[in-house]
Amino acid sequence: MTAHTGARTSTSIGNRGETVASPAIDTASVTALLERGRTLATPVLRAAVARLAPPMDTVAAYHFGWIDADGKPSAGDGGKAVRPALALLSAEVAGAAPAVGVPGAVAVELVHNFSLLHDDLMDGDEQRRHRDTVWKVHGPAQAILVGDALFALANEILLELGTVDAGRATRRLTLATRKLIDGQAQDISYEHRERVTVEECLEMEGNKTGALLACAVSIGAVLGGADDHTADILEKYGYHLGLAFQAVDDLLGIWGDPEATGKQTWSDLRQRKKSLPVVAALAAGGPASERLAEILAADAKKSETEIADFTEEEFASRAALIEEAGGREWTSEEARRQHATAIAALDEIDMPERVRAQLVALADFVVVRER
């Protein structure tokens, strides 16, 4: 950890009950940052989505959780809103007002949701945020179409600013989107492979999660006139933050509390996901690793129904083997390594001390979250 973070408290992602050194985050400050992102970005996001022609506006509103399947207004979950919070802070890095980052925050959210719509269809996922996915409710064609429309809308929102910086921001968003697509392509191809290396898994997660988080952290600064060096360093922070975020997600995907995550127990094991703890455990060698490899190879030949019919104990025994082989500990450490690399990057550029502290607080939050 770096000089920016102070005392450490325990977190739930540690291995075998050990206390993991983790940041003592200023919860009030993080909550305020997330709330600010939500408050400033959501009305602009809603206005953007309202530009879509029927029925795409309704389908998108359903996806965002603003209405239910019958079209009735719904409170919606809204998610953690880490990306909008980062985009607004990003503008402040460049000395601009947080509001300067709003079109960037909205564009990043639009791209993120474009990818969710398409990925859920490609992956055949029927549930997201406790609700049926768009393709399940409105059909595959609407999932494709509305995804496409959100992607176009992201560019539209930025480019109508009409500035050179808006063009630069859109280019960075476009490159991030291409990485997002690369990551999904890798994810799909890995599904059919027996073995995935840790490096391949990290590359895929960097593309699927790191690239867009990186863009969220640079886009506000670019819109605020920051130079490319500043933007690149901010993306470095965001990329590693994304990898830390994903490592925690992978831990929660196996050992997360269903009450907190809203997912089923052993969620990623049910989906036979080759997530970091699994690939790290398989790469570790030793008796537990070899036993795990045998079991997963046998699982790979089973049908989805057979896997779904597993008892809690069957999943728990697989999770225990992953842990015994060191997959849980390695992933916890990886989250800490990525978190440290992210925060260290911030030293490479000048920014107001308050903004730096808030970026650190958000990074800490990402690593200690339980959902």
Add this chain to the structure above:
Amino acid sequence: MTAHTGARTSTSIGNRGETVASPAIDTASVTALLERGRTLATPVLRAAVARLAPPMDTVAAYHFGWIDADGKPSAGDGGKAVRPALALLSAEVAGAAPAVGVPGAVAVELVHNFSLLHDDLMDGDEQRRHRDTVWKVHGPAQAILVGDALFALANEILLELGTVDAGRATRRLTLATRKLIDGQAQDISYEHRERVTVEECLEMEGNKTGALLACAVSIGAVLGGADDHTADILEKYGYHLGLAFQAVDDLLGIWGDPEATGKQTWSDLRQRKKSLPVVAALAAGGPASERLAEILAADAKKSETEIADFTEEEFASRAALIEEAGGREWTSEEARRQHATAIAALDEIDMPERVRAQLVALADFVVVRER
């Protein structure tokens, strides 16, 4: 027709064998323009597609006809290449070299092919350009993914130019893409409706065909520094040219020569498409129109297999009713009206006389083509 076009020769799209006044186009000049578009744009398009990570590069190369399903190099059809030819001429409107329009030509082709990949999947179309469609050969996920990647690539190609004009061009392309998506949404919703008005059909065709052709005609000029008024007028020409193009397509979709079009006889009738001749015939009233409405209402209740089993005579009798009700003549006239509106728009702006003559020649070509 306008003063820009000279003598008229007959064309195949006329009604009941009458000779339709049509432009005497300079075939050599049009062929040279199309060839120039292909020659300048194709290598840049191939280089752009080569940026895609495997297996998306291969899937895209298959889609473009550069390789066959086994990965072997293929001559490919390449299509008519009207859009690249227009994008290059567009740069010349602004007094720039044709090469200035190349990134625009490539970006428009990428967006066009993104929409083909997604539309074929949404529509369940198994064949395009005499070959199995991407979703049929490589699966739905690859069709979605590679479509997304081509869309992102279009923005990337333009925005890496790094100029204000590149941002303006990308914004126009984005707006055209949104219309393309609106058009596909309309097309899907009309499929489930018994009746579609002529106005709705024209709006849908304007979105699906007009908007991107309009963008092809403005994008080179914008990249060459043309002001927004010039770009708007060029888009007006392109939009109406697109509607003329589509009207001809709709005629060829029913009465086209399979040898020339490469499609089956009565292609659009086999697909029960509510194309312009059909909606115009249904809107016309009178005995033939009413008889047609009865027959199509009965057809709507039949299965796809039942329709596929129709004899040539059954299709021919429907085509004859459409013609008797005036659908063929109305659509021919509509093509001429749109062609005339397109060419008249060119009078609203200054441009080199040679460029104007070539834009007129391309418009003429679009209306008299037989495939």
